[in-house]
Amino acid sequence: MRIFMAALATETNTFAPFPTGLGSFTEFGLVRDAASKVNSPSAEIMVTFCGLARSAGDDVVESLCAFxxxxxxxxxxxxxxxxxxILDDLRDAMTKAPVDIVLLALHGAMVAEGCDDCEGDLLTYIRELFPQVVIGVELDLHCHLSATMLSQADIVIAYKEYPHIDMRERAAELLDLCRRTAMGHIRPVAALVDTRMIGxxxxxxxxxxxxxxxxxALESLPGVLSASIAHGFPFADVADVGTRVLVITDGQPDVAVTAAKTMARRLYVARHALRPNMPDIETSLVRAADLPGCTVLADYADNPGGGAAGDSTYFLRTLLTRDAQNVAIGCFWDPMVASVCEQAGVGAMLPVRLGGKSGPASGEPIDLHVEVMAIQPQHSQAALGVRRSLGLSVWLRARQGTGCIDIVVISIRAQTFDPDAFTGLGIELSSKRLVVVKSSSHYEAGFAAVAKQMWSVSTPGALQLAFEHLTYTQRDGDFFPRIDDPWAVRGEPAAQLFDRSTRGWTSSP
Known part of the structure; x- marks a missing residue:
């Protein structure tokens, strides 16, 4: 087999105040034919594709890797x-020898100015250029699973886990199904159901x-090749926002429809239990005060992994007013403070104005007198199997009243994945009573070994959990939680059925 591979991924928060430019991609290593040299989710998938294909004796053409x-x-x-x-590289590859399979590591929630479905747009171009090639796509489960994506690709698979610990497994699954499709051993048929839920x-x-x-378990049923739940990315005003179920079978449309509708029904029945139910900052701090060991709390609304800035001051301000002791918090995205502290050097005592620089959602900056405890010119953290750069980073110690708080400040915006974001600077977490991380869910995988207990906190900031109040303009308002029972209003959703042999959609009741 001759296999062409590329990656282009970002998750777009259309409510975020700053755009994604070329520098946002180069920050994580924008490369061609060199995915193994950078650390990003896209690179991890690309490296898995390449390793599996080459071990099977395939001819690999590696194109762009961008995240x-x-x-x-x-x-x-x-x-x-x-x-x-990517298109130019594919054209060039085709001029040298036929390509059997195109494998793409995409996100599924990438929005550009003038294009609400970047993945569907890219796939449409590829399909128009090369109608017979088998196209396989791996998506983040926070994708907007559009009909355009499914009509242009042969196999679409989303991660199953959040935190995303199964990217490599899904990559292997995708390559296997694309190979079997290219060899004519299977005939994929896809059924898609919109649950009319956002969460x-x-x-x-x-x-x-x-x-x-x-x-x-659904994937073990006869004829079922793959099953995915696209959670959707709530912080995007696009037509396809929401939770959807995708089932792919081997030439069995009835099985695909039944399985997709069964799983959609399962999600819908659990919709109230699935709603975020997070305590606020004050409630969380009161609860944590009576618990043994280390408690890890997540500042949900300031998660850079959802498009927030990572410089919100609400949680830190509350800790300061309570004279909190034996606490660590991070990672604050504040390159200016990091640079000033680097110039001052380890051991320096100086005033800084921390956070609150990116807009109203970040709150007001906090003026602190801090001690510079450590400096790392090129700090990094473990992140779901790879290393993620945090750039110039500093450990600051702030004392106010009787309180003492250790603060991690970074220069490359990133959510907090792993304890080594702290320990890599010398902050010992095992003795901490409380650790606050700027993340939503991905921290759970890394901090499980440190925390006696952990939970996400409903905080002020960019990522608000009242999805019913978000100003969606591109889709109708008949979704849960804006409406308690949208199926009663609209009826149980039909399954959209796609057959690659005709590349047409039909609706199945």
Whole structure:
């Protein structure tokens, strides 16, 4: 087999105040034919594709590997340049020898100026250029699973876990199914059901943990090739925002429809239990005060992994007013403070104005007198199997009243994944009573070994959990939680059925 591979991924928060430009991609290593040299989710998938294909004796053509931290809409010319680079590489590969399979590591929630479905746009171009090639796509489960994506690709698979601990497994699954499709051993048929739900569903906790177990069991049924739940990315005003179920079978449309509708019904029945139910800051701090060992709390609304800035001051201000002791908090995205502290040097005592620089959602800056405890010119953290750069980073110690708080400040915007974001600077967490991380769910995988208990906190900031109040303009308002029972209003949703042999959609009741 001759296999062409490329990656282009970012998760777009259309409500975020700053755009995603070329620098956002180069920050994570924008490369061609060199995915193994950078650390990003896209690179991890690309490396898995390459390793599996080469071990099977396939001829591999590696194109672009591009990933950006979630932010606002991608600048149009930047998206088009990256898209066209992939298309040019594919054209060039085809002139040398036929390509059997195109494998793409995408996100599924990338929005550019003038293009609400970047993945569907890229796939449409590829399909128009090369109608017979088998196209396989791996998506983040926070994708907007559009009919355009499914009509242009042959196999689409989303991660099953949030935190995303199964990217490599899904990559292997995708390559296997694409290979079998190219060889004519299977004939994929896809059924898609829109649950009319909008939400966020961590899979390390019930009820979503059990639903993922059921999803895996679904794949063991005769004829079922793959089953995915696209959670959707709520912080995007696009037509396809929401939770959808995708089932792919081997030439069995009735099985695909039945399985997709069964799983959609399972999610819908659990919709109230799946709603985020997080305590606020004050409630969380009162509860944590009476608990043994180290408690890890997540500042949900300031998660850079969802497009927030990572410089919100609300949680830190509350800790300061309570004279909190034996606490660590991070990671604050504040390159200016990091640079000033680097110039001052370890041991310096100086005033800084921390955070609150990115807009109203970040709150007001906090003026602190701090001691510079450590400096790392090129700090990094473990992140779901790879290393993520945090750039110039500093450990600051702030004393106020009787309180003492250790603060991690970074220069490359990133959510907090792992304890080594702290320990790599010398902050010992095992003795901490409280650790506050700027994340939503991905921290759970890394901090499980440190925390006696942990939970996400409903905080002020960019990522608000009242999805019913978000100003969606591109889709209708008949969704849960804006409406308690949208199926009663609209009827049980039909399944959209796609057959690659005709490349047409039909609706099945």
């Amino acid at each position: 950006s931290q979630p932010s606002g809409k991608t600048v149009r010319i930047v998206y088009e340049q990256l898209r066209d680079r 966020t569903y961590p899979t390390f906790r019930e009820p979503m943990k059990g639903i993922v177990t059921e999803l895996l």
